[in-house]
Amino acid sequence: MNLTQLVTNALKSFRRDVPDYVGAGVVDISTGMLLAVDTVDNHPRDILDIVAAATADLFQGRMVVQIEDLWKKHRGVSDNRRYFNEILVNSENLVHLFMRSKTNPDIVAVVICTRNVNVGMLFAQARRVMAELDAR
Template identity: 80%
Template sequence: MNLTQIVTNALKAFRHDVPDYIGSGIVDISTGMLLAVDTVDNHPREILDVVAAATTDLFQGRTVVQVEELWKQNRGTTDNRHYFNEILVNSENLVHLFMRSKSNPDIVAVVICSRQVNIGMLFVQARQVMRQLENPR
């Protein structure tokens, strides 16, 4: 199965499995590009592109990388692990969950739900989809 099909399947699974789903996308943070997106409403492309750029900043921004490097120095580690793997953002009307792939740290899924979402169920269902994204059959 190629990357396009894997990403498409993940977006379908997010829509089907995540409660109070509004939309999702897959971002390659090494390039800042939005690989694919699915939303229940139409959104202007420039907004979607800004979400991709914001996702990249959340995980690869200068100060985030600096924090990760300082933790590595403090702990005496030299590996390439990232400390920030999941980030939950509550906006006025929405909940945004950003999840870094464990198998490919340059891939981040963004799942957006209404504020009424049960946060625990959001994490459970979104993590299940991420496992499918990382281990396609």
């Protein structure tokens, strides 16, 4: 199965399985490109593209990379492993979960829910979908 089909299937699973779902997207953070998106409402493409760019900054912005490099140095780690794999952001009305793929660290899924979401269930269901994406 190719990456496009894997991403499409993951978005369908997020919509079906994540509680209080508002939307999801998959970003290639090496390019900052939004690979695919699914939302319950229509959102302007320029806003979605900005979210993709912001996702790349969250995981590999200059300061984030500097923090990761300092921790590696402090711990004596010399590999290219990334430390930041999941980031939860609470905004005024929404909860945004950013999750890096374990098998392809340049792929990040963004899952957005209402503030009513049970955060534990959000993590459990989103991690399950990511595990399916990574297993293929």
